[in-house]
Amino acid sequence: MLGYLSRPRGDGPFPAVVVMHGCEGMRPSVNDLWPKRLVSWGYVVLVVDSFATRNIQDTCRSTLPDRVFDAYGALNFLSKSSIVDIRRVALMGFSTGGTATLEATKIEGNEQLMEHKFRAAVAYYPACAASQGDATVPTLILSGDRDNWSPAEPCRKRLARIGDDAPPIAFNLYKGVYHNFDAPEFTAGRRVLGHIEKYNPDAAAKSIRSVYAFLRTSLSK
Structure with a gap:
């Protein structure tokens, strides 16, 4: 598995974020913009580049590899680094990477088999499953109400079913907003397989502030 590591200046140990790309692979906002923001x-x-070692170009028209294990492979890699506080690592994913993020942190999922655990989860426009039930960690989901690739309704249904004592799942739904709304490379908008992908600077800014606050709280010592 191939990955790209970036870090703040200093000795650490620092909290960390594992980032999972969507079905189109390593687009600039995921491989460059978000890492620079998080490092700052x-x-x-x-x-994590889930496609490079598998020689996959995209999975938008095909079934996904099991990327939950990629996430935990990355966490295991970070556990061996002296610059990372392995007790304070979040998993963050976009589109199908967001879907994998939710799968990796659901109760009674593969998480229970892993030595190291994530502390929090952030999922941008994932495909929620109403049957996923409780999460194992505090979770932030960010979606647009015009996104017909990852519609909001299954996320709402999942939230309605979580237990009273379960870790909280926050769901931020932005009005008039499509898939990939945080990604400036989609400023002009485009249609892919019948779905609109379009950057929305206002929703992007609001979501970034939410992610900042969520990580600060969830990964605090």
Whole structure:
């Protein structure tokens, strides 16, 4: 598995974020913009390239590999680094990477088999499953209400079913907003397989502030 590591200056140990790309692979906002932003906030960042070692170009028209194990492979890699506080690592994913993020942190999922655990999860426009039930960690989901690739309704249904004592799941739904709304490379908008992908600077800014606050709280010592 291939990944890209970036880090703040200093000796650490720092909290960290593992980042999972979407079905189109390593787009600029995931491989460059978000890592720079997260490093500026004080996090080590490991962006996982789930396609390189599998020789996959995209999975938008095909089934996904089991990327949950990529996430935990990245966490295991970080556990061996002296610059990372392995007790304070979040998993963050976009689109299908967001879907994998939710799968990796659901109760009674593969998480229970892993030595190291994530502390928090951030999922941008994932495909929620109403049947996923409780999460194992505090979770932030960010979606647009015009996103017909990852519609909001299954996320709402999942939230309605979580237990009273379960870790909280926050769901930020932005009005008039499409898939990939945080990604400036989609400023002009485009249609892919019948779905609109379009950057929304206002929603992007609001979501970034939410992620900043969520990580600060969730990865505090």
